[in-house]
Amino acid sequence: MRVSVADDVAALLEFALICHAQTRVAIATLIEVRGGAARVLGSHVVVAADGRYAGYLSGGCVEAAVAFEALLAIEAGKDRVVTFGDGSPFFDIILPCGGGITVAIHILREPDEIVQVLTCLEQRRTTALKLSVEKQALTVTAPPATTGWIGHWFHILYRPRIRIVISGQTVEARSVAKLARGCGYDVVFISGQDVIANLTELIDQYTAVLLLHHDMDQEQPALQAALRSKPFYIGALGSSRTHERRLEALRKAGFRDEDLTHIRAPIGLFGPTRDSTSLALSVLAEVAATRLAGFK
Known part of the structure; x- marks a missing residue:
């Protein structure tokens, strides 16, 4: 039975x-x-x-x-x-x-x-x-x-269960979190400087970090901490034009172009999407594909 x-x-x-x-x-x-x-x-x-x-x-x-x-x-x-x-x-x-x-x-x-x-x-x-x-x-x-x-x-x-670390309080963040939990991933929301400062304790090689902000300045502390911690996946919300501005800000902060290649942006396996559910499917599909490619 x-x-x-x-x-x-x-x-x-x-x-x-x-x-x-x-x-x-x-x-x-x-x-x-x-x-x-x-x-x-x-x-x-x-x-x-x-x-x-x-x-x-x-x-x-x-x-x-x-x-x-x-x-x-x-x-x-x-x-x-x-x-x-x-x-x-x-x-x-x-x-x-x-x-x-x-x-x-x-x-x-x-x-x-x-x-x-x-x-x-x-x-x-x-x-x-x-x-x-x-x-x-x-x-x-x-x-x-x-x-x-x-x-x-x-x-x-x-291997440990995949952990999804989400930065952002948007409707997209909530939709991604809901679907990720349904897929059996561990989900952690981060916000505030104290939490972001301790982000390195949350991240390991089985962690994906998702930056789901509509304000690029708000994502920078978490994004910079993620780049230093080297999770297996980093994805950021925004258009290609937004991503170019993101990369320029990171270069000014001292990050090398080699570091910046780890950021998936615009985030998601397919796009553009026009609703939070489609975005969640796109993001988690890309996370899963990256995981399978790296952990075979």
Whole structure:
């Protein structure tokens, strides 16, 4: 029985801890993709012994079968590897994309490793687990460059949730914040000199800074702080003409042209937009595209 449609990794690992406190639980992990697939390597489905499950390894077409295999593993008390789609013995389970996947099912015996991962994510630090079905082991390890096989161990990289820092009290800012929260991003509004002075404490490589002002002078303190802190995305509202004036002001403040190339302006993946909802879609699409390009 699916109990959640969420695919946020922290939420899934928290679900695993809750289930482990109540009953036996298994974590199914996508360890191989053949052809096309809807999910990335390292995706999880968490399955409790009472039949509850959450997470995705595909677009929703094999999760019930994965849950069934996980229940068999729990009953047998032994980890297992199962294939679906292309190359699988299950001829009646076909992935719509035409590809195939391999899934490792690990019975969670001790929750400490999951607790450590969640603690790191809460502290906005990258972390990783390594999995061996042969050894029936799941342990915390140093973060690899990317999720995948290293020797006989499958390494799963976990990154903190994307944080959206918004400067501005406009209708556009409110629309972006509403949509960003719906997408599962952490959203922080900043205003006032004291908050802006501490902006560097909020920004890391998993942060996007959005300057949604209609007055260029109001955005300058936050924009300058963002440029010094190097988030993965900086976007600013305004026309191309406004952006030229923005760049000139930043040059006078001592910023180099190399620094200024990090600003996306006019903000958004498509435009121009004439309403706040369209702008929000455009902005978050650009944030997501930038994130995917940088964190592959």
